Structure formats: structure tokens, C-alpha cells
Amino acid sequence: MLQTKDLTFSYDTQQQLQFEDIDCKQGEQWLLLGQSGSGKTTLLHLLGGLLSPRQGQVVVGDTDLTKLSEHAKDKFRGKNIGIIFQNAHFIRSLNVEENLMLAQRLAGLKIDKDHIHQLLNRLNVGHKIKSSTRSLSIGEQQRVAIARALVNKPKIILADEPTSALDDVNCDQVIELIEEVANEVGATLLVVTHDARLSSQFSNQIKL
Amino acid sequence: MNLFGLSLKNIFHKPLSTALSLILFALGVGLISILFLLSTQVQEKFDKNLAGIDLVIGAKGSPLQLILSSMYHVDSPTGNISIKEATPFLREGHPLIGTAIPLSLGDSHEGYRIVGTTKNILELYETELSDGRIWEKPMEAIVGAAVADDLKIKIGDTFNSSHGFDINEDLVHDDAGSFTVVGILKPSGAVTDQLILTRPESVWSVHDHGAEEVAEESDSTHAGEHDHDHYDEIKPLLSYENQDITSVLLKFKSRTNIQSLNMLRGINENTDLLAASPPIEINKLYDNMGVGIDALRILAFVIVVVSGLSIFISLFSSLKERKYELALMRTMGASRSFLFILIILEGLLLAGMGYLLGIALSHIGMEVMAGAMKESYRYTFSGFVFLKEELILLAGALGIGFVAAVIPAIQASRTDISTTLSEG
Incomplete structure (x- = not known):
């Protein structure tokens, strides 16, 4: 479902990052552990099509991201790849529901308010549906961000340090939640982190 | 949640800077429009009453x-x-x-x-x-x-x-x-x-x-x-x-x-x-009035240009705060052109709303002035006459909104997703 081949990337000519090939099957959950500066985020951006590699391939399902045009890549990403960031960010002028609706709209999908509602309830933030995203606690923000990554039922969920801002209790809850909901939609999950607390949770691990 | 609605929400997310842009724009447009209304109606009255008198x-x-x-x-x-x-x-x-x-x-x-x-x-x-x-x-x-x-x-x-x-x-x-x-x-x-x-x-x-x-x-x-x-x-x-x-x-x-x-x-x-001779005297009168009207018109255009500048500044400065949002929208599937149009629309909406506010101001103002002029001259003017010049003015207003938004829009469409997100 998510494969890379001979992936290299460079910000400039001197430094070149080379990544081991990855092969995650559908529905598998992977942990990518690495220290700061090891290129974790770069890899995640490459996998999400936010960056283009110098060489190599990123294949999602049957599609080679590196072969797509910029516009096609944007659309493909919106539909098939859900991304959860370290810090949850939202469109500030929109409330929780509208942020999720925008995610559906931008992916070119139909707006499905029932689905949004169910999803938020599933993540225990259903009561915040009409709230401004600024009024949410950090934990709530992260849950809404998870909801947004999942709202289009993506094939792949990429999570960039989803727990590093959370305490132990929240950390466990959030990572379990991500695993559960990824399971429910049958998505392949790849969590990128330096957070050693998570290593016990994943049987599939890659070290950078 | 379409483009238009999103632009509108973004505009009203910053009510103060939006209000400033709108008021400035409305003042400029209103002044131009009321000058049109006044000179057209005065001229109409004068011309109608020339009645071929030699x-x-x-x-x-x-x-x-x-x-x-x-x-x-x-x-x-x-x-x-x-x-x-x-x-x-x-x-x-x-x-x-x-x-x-x-x-x-x-x-x-x-x-x-x-x-x-x-x-x-x-x-x-x-x-x-x-x-x-x-x-x-x-x-x-x-x-x-x-x-x-x-x-x-x-x-x-x-x-x-x-x-x-x-x-x-x-x-x-x-x-x-x-x-x-x-x-x-x-x-x-x-x-x-x-x-x-x-x-x-x-x-x-x-x-x-x-x-x-x-x-x-x-x-x-x-x-x-x-x-x-x-x-x-x-x-x-x-x-x-x-x-x-x-x-x-x-x-x-x-x-x-x-x-x-x-x-x-x-x-x-x-x-x-x-x-x-009526035509000679009335033309002299127009010439004299013309100087004052021209001066006011120049002032009005200056206000409109300044308000265009204020739209530019407010869009441009909001881009900095919204950089992460823009990158986020890209990760959710928005294309570069989507971001470009989003910002352009914000400029056009500001200009369009400023225009409407200005036209409303000028027509209300004209109606008030018509009342005063009726008191003193017994001539009836109206604030409810609309001119085709006002359509030209609309085109001009939207043009200014567009020009003010173009640079911020290009900037927005060029947002580097990866860098912005890693900084975020």
C-alpha cells in the first residue's frame, strides 16, 4: 500500500539524505523511530507528496506520487492521505465542523455532515462541533486533527510526532485512538516519532 | 464550505482591519458617486430648462x-x-x-x-x-x-x-x-x-x-x-x-x-x-463649478487608491499569520490556484462590499441633500436615481480590489508547504 524505492533527497548539493526502502501492506501499522535531525519529517513529507525526492519512487496503492503533476498530487493527497501533525493547526476563521467540511471539499468529495458528526462523536469531541478551534484544549485539538485526517477515509494515515506535545496519559489515549480509528477505516498507519514511549505499541518498526 | 464562503469568513475573521478597509473604500467610492449624481442632476435641470431660449x-x-x-x-x-x-x-x-x-x-x-x-x-x-x-x-x-x-x-x-x-x-x-x-x-x-x-x-x-x-x-x-x-x-x-x-x-x-x-x-x-445668452452664461457656470468638482474628484480618487493600499496591506500582513493555514490547505488537497483565487476573492469581496457601502452612502447623502435643496431652491433632486457611471465605478472598484490582491495572492500560491509545516 505504501512503498518507497531508492528514495534520496537533498536540500543542497552537499547534504544528501538516503532512505531505506519501505513497504507497508494495507492495514498495517508502522512506527518510524528516529532522533531529531535524522530526516524523519523530510521522509514524512516525501511520503505525503509535500516534497519531491531527488530520486526514487513513492508508491501509494497503484500510484507513483513522483509521476503526478503538482495539481494531481494535491488532489490525490486530499483524497488518499490523511496527515496528523505534531501541533494541531486549523483554519482559524472556521469552526470545528467547517474545518472538517473544508477537508472534504478540498479533496473534491461530497460534504457529509452525518459522517463528520459520527467521527467527532467517535473521538469524544462531538460536543465541540460548533466551537471555534481556538477554544479547544490541546487534547481536544489533537482529536479534531485526527478527525480531519480521517474524514475522507484515506488509504494512508501519516502522523508526525502526534504525541510529543502530550503527557503520558494523553499520549497513550491518543495513540490508541489513532490505531483504533485507522483500523476501523482499514487505513495503513505510519507514525513518525522520536518518542520512545511509543515503541512498545508497535510491532512493525523502522529505525532511521 | 466553498471558496466564496471561506473568503467571506476570512475577511470577517479580522473585523477591525476589514472595517478600516471598507470604510476607506466606501468613502472614496461614495464621494465619486455623489459627485456624479450631483453634477448629472444639476446639469439635467439646467439643460432641460434651457428650453431653446436664445x-x-x-x-x-x-x-x-x-x-x-x-x-x-x-x-x-x-x-x-x-x-x-x-x-x-x-x-x-x-x-x-x-x-x-x-x-x-x-x-x-x-x-x-x-x-x-x-x-x-x-x-x-x-x-x-x-x-x-x-x-x-x-x-x-x-x-x-x-x-x-x-x-x-x-x-x-x-x-x-x-x-x-x-x-x-x-x-x-x-x-x-x-x-x-x-x-x-x-x-x-x-x-x-x-x-x-x-x-x-x-x-x-x-x-x-x-x-x-x-x-x-x-x-x-x-x-x-x-x-x-x-x-x-x-x-x-x-x-x-x-x-x-x-x-x-x-x-x-x-x-x-x-x-x-x-x-x-x-x-x-x-x-x-x-x-x-443662456448657453454662454451656463457654460461659464459649469466651468466655475467644474474646478471645484474636479478638485473633489481628485481627492476621491486619492482616497480610493489609499483604500486599495489598505486592502493590499491587510491581505499581505494576514498572509504571514495564515501561512501555516495555507500550507495546511495544500495538504488537504487545495491546489496553488485555489489559494490564488482565495486571496483574489478576498480582495474583490472587500472592494465589492466597500463599493456597495459607498453607493449606499452617496445615495442616502444625495437624498438628504435633495431635501435641503428643495428647501432653498424648490428644485427636486433624488437619491434614488442610478447612473450607468456607477456600473463603471463598480468595474473600477473591483479592478482596484484585484490589483491590491494580486501580489498577496501570488505569494499565497507560492507557499512552500514542507518548509512552512516544519517551521509550524
Whole structure:
């Protein structure tokens, strides 16, 4: 479902990052552990099509991201790849529901308010549906961000340090939640982190 | 949650800077629009009332004042001339003159001017009666549509005139004869709408009586019985050689006749009368007004440009805060062109709303001014007239909104997703 081949990337000519090939099957959950500066985020951006590699391939399902045009890549990403960031960010002028609706709209999908509602309830933030995203606690923000990554039922969920801002209790809850909901939609999950607390949770691990 | 809705939400997410841009824009647009409205409507009134009049003859004084008082009924008359002096122009059969209309001014009723004149004034202004009949005797009057409407005058009503053009109870000729309304004019848009027309004898009759009163008070050896109704007998106008009128409106038989063109100079140089050409005087007036209007127009354009700048600054500075949002939208599937259009739309929306606000301001302002102008000049203007220039103004406003948004929009569409997100 998510494969890379001979992936290299460079910000400039001197430094070149080379990544081991990855092969995650559908529905598998992977942990990518690495220290700061090891290129974790770069890899995640490459996998999400936010960056283009110098060489190599990123294949999602049957599609080679590196072969797509910029516009096609944007659309493909919106539909098939859900991304959860370290810090949850939202469109500030929109409330929780509208942020999720925008995610559906931008992916070119139909707006499905029932689905949004169910999803938020599933993540225990259903009561915040009409709230401004600024009024949410950090934990709530992260849950809404998870909801947004999942709202289009993506094939792949990429999570960039989803727990590093959370305490132990929240950390466990959030990572379990991500695993559960990824399971429910049958998505392949790849969590990128330096957070050693998570290593016990994943049987599939890659070290950078 | 479409593009349009998102743009709108973004705009109102920052109410203060949006309000500033909107107010500035509305001021500029409003000023331009009200200048259009005002100059168009004033010009319309002036042009409509030119009525093909070639020459106005009256007492010596300012030619513009003569034109304004005799044709537009806004200034005071320059003075009076005797029928004897005016006879050459009023007599039938003058080789050059097609129409000559005497005017006797000086009185009013509730601020509406009473004009002693002849029946052919109706042809001159191409107006006709909607009700009643034309006057037959002195002290019979027909009233313009606006007068009838404003004062709720009906056929058969009577009123006393008052001296001068102001509404002042002390100046009412309440001991002189009353006017009887015998006819009401159809609305024509011309100056006759706000006039009360009657025979010249009516005006003289009221004034003779007034003069008598003064004479009676100052002189106890007053001659006694006087026939107040001696104007009842209908005589040709020219037989009242010693009576005064205010002015004569002339229309030539042929405008291209060289003798006609020389008449203006001839009268001014060889007689004690003043002849004034309406087109010449009105063009001078436009030129003078034009300077002020141009200055205001330049000011308005400066305000619009500044407001365009304020839209630019507010979009540009909001980009910095929204950089992460923009990158986020890209990760959710938004293309570069989506972000470009999003920012352009914000600029257009600001400009469009500023335009609407400005147009509303100018029309409300015009309506308020129309009320004030009606008070002082009896002319009716309207705030509910829309001009096609305002559509051009809309195009201009949107153009400015677009230009102000272009650089921020390009910036937004170039947002580097990866870098922005890693910084975030």
C-alpha cells in the first residue's frame, strides 16, 4: 500500500539524505523511530507528496506520487492521505465542523455532515462541533486533527510526532485512538516519532 | 464550505482591519458617486430648462444673475424694466424674434415663485395642463405639478401671495386680492413644475394695492376711492406702457441669422437693457463649478487608491499569520490556484462590499441633500436615481480590489508547504 524505492533527497548539493526502502501492506501499522535531525519529517513529507525526492519512487496503492503533476498530487493527497501533525493547526476563521467540511471539499468529495458528526462523536469531541478551534484544549485539538485526517477515509494515515506535545496519559489515549480509528477505516498507519514511549505499541518498526 | 464562503469568513475573521478597509473604500467610492449624481442632476435641470431660449433681456446687472433668476428661478432678479422699454421685443412681427415671453417676478407663495407671464410660456417649456383651464382674468393662477403636490393645492383654492421669495408671514399681501387656482400643470421636469403662473396684471394688482396701503399710512390726504379692479378689464399687455416687468425670454426665428447673433451686443451697447445668452452664461457656470468638482474628484480618487493600499496591506500582513493555514490547505488537497483565487476573492469581496457601502452612502447623502435643496431652491433632486457611471465605478472598484490582491495572492500560491509545516 505504501512503498518507497531508492528514495534520496537533498536540500543542497552537499547534504544528501538516503532512505531505506519501505513497504507497508494495507492495514498495517508502522512506527518510524528516529532522533531529531535524522530526516524523519523530510521522509514524512516525501511520503505525503509535500516534497519531491531527488530520486526514487513513492508508491501509494497503484500510484507513483513522483509521476503526478503538482495539481494531481494535491488532489490525490486530499483524497488518499490523511496527515496528523505534531501541533494541531486549523483554519482559524472556521469552526470545528467547517474545518472538517473544508477537508472534504478540498479533496473534491461530497460534504457529509452525518459522517463528520459520527467521527467527532467517535473521538469524544462531538460536543465541540460548533466551537471555534481556538477554544479547544490541546487534547481536544489533537482529536479534531485526527478527525480531519480521517474524514475522507484515506488509504494512508501519516502522523508526525502526534504525541510529543502530550503527557503520558494523553499520549497513550491518543495513540490508541489513532490505531483504533485507522483500523476501523482499514487505513495503513505510519507514525513518525522520536518518542520512545511509543515503541512498545508497535510491532512493525523502522529505525532511521 | 466553498471558496466564496471561506473568503467571506476570512475577511470577517479580522473585523477591525476589514472595517478600516471598507470604510476607506466606501468613502472614496461614495464621494465619486455623489459627485456624479450631483453634477448629472444639476446639469439635467439646467439643460432641460434651457428650453431653446436664445436671449434673456432684463435690467442691467449680472448676466448670470439674470439667467438664474429668469430661467432657473434661483437668484433674485436684477431689477425691473418698463413695458415701454421692452415693447420692441414684445411686439408681434419682429423680423428676428420667434417667441417673446415677458416675466414679472417678485412674489411668492409658501416659497414657490409667482410668475406673471403670458400663455405661450407653456409652449416654451412644452408643458400642459393636467387639470382645469388656463387663466382668463387677472388673479387666476395655474400651479406647477410640484407646487400642487407639495402644498396640496386643488382647483378652486385661493391664496394670498407674499412679497419676495422667502416664507415670511409678515410679508404676506393679506390685504390685497387673493389668487384663485384655475389650473394645474402636468409634471414636465422643467422649471414650471415649481412655479405659480398668472397674468402680469395679477402681480401689478397686488403691488399697486400694497403701495396704496403705504401711501395711505404716510399720507392722510389720500385721494380716496380707487378702483382696485381696474386690471379686470382685459387689455393687451403693451398698452400698460408704464408698468414694469422683470425680463423677457426670447427665441429667435433663426439661430444662424447673423443679425440675431448681433442682437446681444446691440442691446448691451445701445440700450439701458441687459441681454444675456443662456448657453454662454451656463457654460461659464459649469466651468466655475467644474474646478471645484474636479478638485473633489481628485481627492476621491486619492482616497480610493489609499483604500486599495489598505486592502493590499491587510491581505499581505494576514498572509504571514495564515501561512501555516495555507500550507495546511495544500495538504488537504487545495491546489496553488485555489489559494490564488482565495486571496483574489478576498480582495474583490472587500472592494465589492466597500463599493456597495459607498453607493449606499452617496445615495442616502444625495437624498438628504435633495431635501435641503428643495428647501432653498424648490428644485427636486433624488437619491434614488442610478447612473450607468456607477456600473463603471463598480468595474473600477473591483479592478482596484484585484490589483491590491494580486501580489498577496501570488505569494499565497507560492507557499512552500514542507518548509512552512516544519517551521509550524
